[in-house]
Amino acid sequence: MLGIDALDIAVLLADAEMVEAAFHDLMGRSQLMPLVEQNKNIKTLVRNQLDKWKNKVTSKVKQVAQSEDLQTELALYQEVIHWNEEQFLFEIDELVVKLEPLSAFYPEAYRLVNEPNARINPMLPHFFCHQWYKSITESVKKVQQEALEKEKQQELDELYQRLEMLKQMDNLDAPQDTSSIAGRLWDMTSVNLSKTDWSVMKSQADFLKKHPKLQEIAETLGRMSKQDPDPNEPPQYTQGIEYEEESSQQATDDIVGIHESDDLNKLLPNELLFLAYPELEVVFYKHLIDKRLMNYQMQGKVRTSRKVKAMEPHPAKAEDDIGPFIICVDASGSMRGFPEQCVKAIAFALMQIALAEDRECFVVLFSTDYVTYQLTKQDGLREASDFLSYTFHGGTDLEPAISAAIQQMQTAKYQQADVVILSDFIAPKQSKELIKQVDELKQKKNRFHAISLSKYGNPELMNIFDHHWAYMPNIGQRFVKQK
Structure with a gap:
C-alpha cells in the first residue's frame, strides 16, 4: 500500500478537536457577560444552549467536507494507494492531469513528478501519496474551520441577542424577578425586538408600578x-410528627443530687482515691460491680416524637x-x-x-x-x-x-x-x-x-x-x- 488508509478517521478527529475548541471559546466569552456572572440560572441556560449547539454544529462541520470535488479526490486517493510502484509510475502523468481541476495538491504534485530524476527514485510513490494525504487533510480542516467560524459567530450573535433581551426584561422594573422566569424567557428570546417593542412593554411595566x-x-x-378548593373532592389527611418534652435522668441539663450507681462518666472525684492505693483498688472494683460508686444525679428535658394524622381544611393542590x-x-x-x-x-x-x-x-x-x-x-x-x-x-x-x-x-x-x-x-x-x-x-x-x-x-x-x-x-x- 502506497499511503495511509485512515483518512476518514483523521478527519473525524479533526472535527472533534475543532468543535471542542470552539465550544470552550464560546463558553469563555459568555462567562464575561455580566448577566451570566450574576445569575446561576442564566449560566446554566447558556451552558445548555452551547451543548445543543455543539451537537448540531458537529454534524454540519462533517457535511461541509462532503463537496463533490473533495469526494471525487478522496475516491481517487483511495484507488491510488492500492496501486503498486510500477502501476503508479505508468499512470502518474494521467493522475496529475486528473488532479488539476480537483485538488489544491496539483501544483505540488506537478513539481514532484517533474523534478530531475524523480521517476527513478523508488520512494516517489510513497512520498507522493504521503504529501497528497497531508494536502487533503489540510484542505478538509480549512473548509471545516471556515464553516465552524461562521457557525460560531452566528451562535455568539444569538447569545448576545438572548442575553440582551433578558437584560431588557430585567430593565422593565416588573414585579416578577427575571431570574425566576429566565428558563421560559430563554426559549422566547429567539426573536429580535425593536426599541419600539421594548418601549411598549416598558410603558406597561411603568403603568403597573403607578397603579x-x-x-x-x-x-x-x-x-x-x-x-380554591374543589367541593367535590373529599378532605385529605396528612401524617406529621408531633414532639413532646418529658423529664429524664439521662439528660444532663442540671445536677440535682448524688446517688449510688456505676456510671463512670458521672463519678465523684473522691471515688478515684481508691485507685490511688493498690490495696484499696479492689474496693473500687467491688463498688463498681455492686453499683455503689457515688455518682452525680442529673436531670433534664428530653424530646420524644410520635406520628399523628391531621385533616387539612382543603385538599392540597x-x-x-x-x-x-x-x-x-x-x-x-x-x-x-x-x-x-x-x-x-x-x-x-x-x-x-x-x-x-x-x-x-x-x-x-x-x-x-x-x-x-x-x-x-x-x-x-x-x-x-x-x-x-x-x-x-x-x-x-x-x-x-x-x-x-x-x-x-x-x-x-x-x-x-x-x-x-x-x-x-x-x-x-x-x-x-x-x-x-x-x-x-x-x-x-x-x-x-x-x-x-x-x-x-x-x-x-x-x-x-x-x-x-x-x-x-x-x-x-x-x-x-x-x-
Whole structure:
C-alpha cells in the first residue's frame, strides 16, 4: 500500500478537536457577560444552549467536507494507494492531469513528478501519496474551520441577542424577578425586538408600578387557582410528627443530687482515691460491680416524637392542577383611554405570572370581531408587543370572545384554565346555550373571572363568573372585589 488508509478517521478527529475548541471559546466569552456572572440560572441556560449547539454544529462541520470535488479526490486517493510502484509510475502523468481541476495538491504534485530524476527514485510513490494525504487533510480542516467560524459567530450573535433581551426584561422594573422566569424567557428570546417593542412593554411595566391595585388583582388571580378548593373532592389527611418534652435522668441539663450507681462518666472525684492505693483498688472494683460508686444525679428535658394524622381544611393542590390563563380583553371604542391602559397592564402582569409559574397565557382581543395572541410560545414576546400596540375601536360583542375561549379550553393544553374577561361589560346578556357551556366547563375545574372597568356594565352578565372585580378609575381609581 502506497499511503495511509485512515483518512476518514483523521478527519473525524479533526472535527472533534475543532468543535471542542470552539465550544470552550464560546463558553469563555459568555462567562464575561455580566448577566451570566450574576445569575446561576442564566449560566446554566447558556451552558445548555452551547451543548445543543455543539451537537448540531458537529454534524454540519462533517457535511461541509462532503463537496463533490473533495469526494471525487478522496475516491481517487483511495484507488491510488492500492496501486503498486510500477502501476503508479505508468499512470502518474494521467493522475496529475486528473488532479488539476480537483485538488489544491496539483501544483505540488506537478513539481514532484517533474523534478530531475524523480521517476527513478523508488520512494516517489510513497512520498507522493504521503504529501497528497497531508494536502487533503489540510484542505478538509480549512473548509471545516471556515464553516465552524461562521457557525460560531452566528451562535455568539444569538447569545448576545438572548442575553440582551433578558437584560431588557430585567430593565422593565416588573414585579416578577427575571431570574425566576429566565428558563421560559430563554426559549422566547429567539426573536429580535425593536426599541419600539421594548418601549411598549416598558410603558406597561411603568403603568403597573403607578397603579399597584392592578398588579394586586393579577397576583390574586394567580393565587386563586392554587387556593380554591374543589367541593367535590373529599378532605385529605396528612401524617406529621408531633414532639413532646418529658423529664429524664439521662439528660444532663442540671445536677440535682448524688446517688449510688456505676456510671463512670458521672463519678465523684473522691471515688478515684481508691485507685490511688493498690490495696484499696479492689474496693473500687467491688463498688463498681455492686453499683455503689457515688455518682452525680442529673436531670433534664428530653424530646420524644410520635406520628399523628391531621385533616387539612382543603385538599392540597397539585402543581398540574394549576391551569393556563385565557385572557379576553375588550378592545371596543368605549374602552379607549385609561381603561385600555388598565386592561393591557393587567394582561401584561398575568403574562409574567404565567411565565414564572410555567403556565400558558392566551389572549383573545375582541370588539365586533376578535384576534388571538399566544403570549408564552417561542415568539411570545413579539405577540405581546403586537397585542400591547393594538388600538382599541369598534363595538362590544362578548359572546364570540367567550366562544373562542371555550374552543381553546377544549384542547388538551388548556384544561383547568382561568378565564379572565377584562371589559366595561356594556353588552347584552349572553345566550342560554353559552351559559350552559360555561357551567359545564366549571364542572371540569375551569374558573371564570371578570374585571369590570365601568359602573355602567350590564349586571346580568356577571352571573356566569366565579369572581368579579370592579376597578373604577373615575372615583379615585378605586378597586373593589364584588364577589
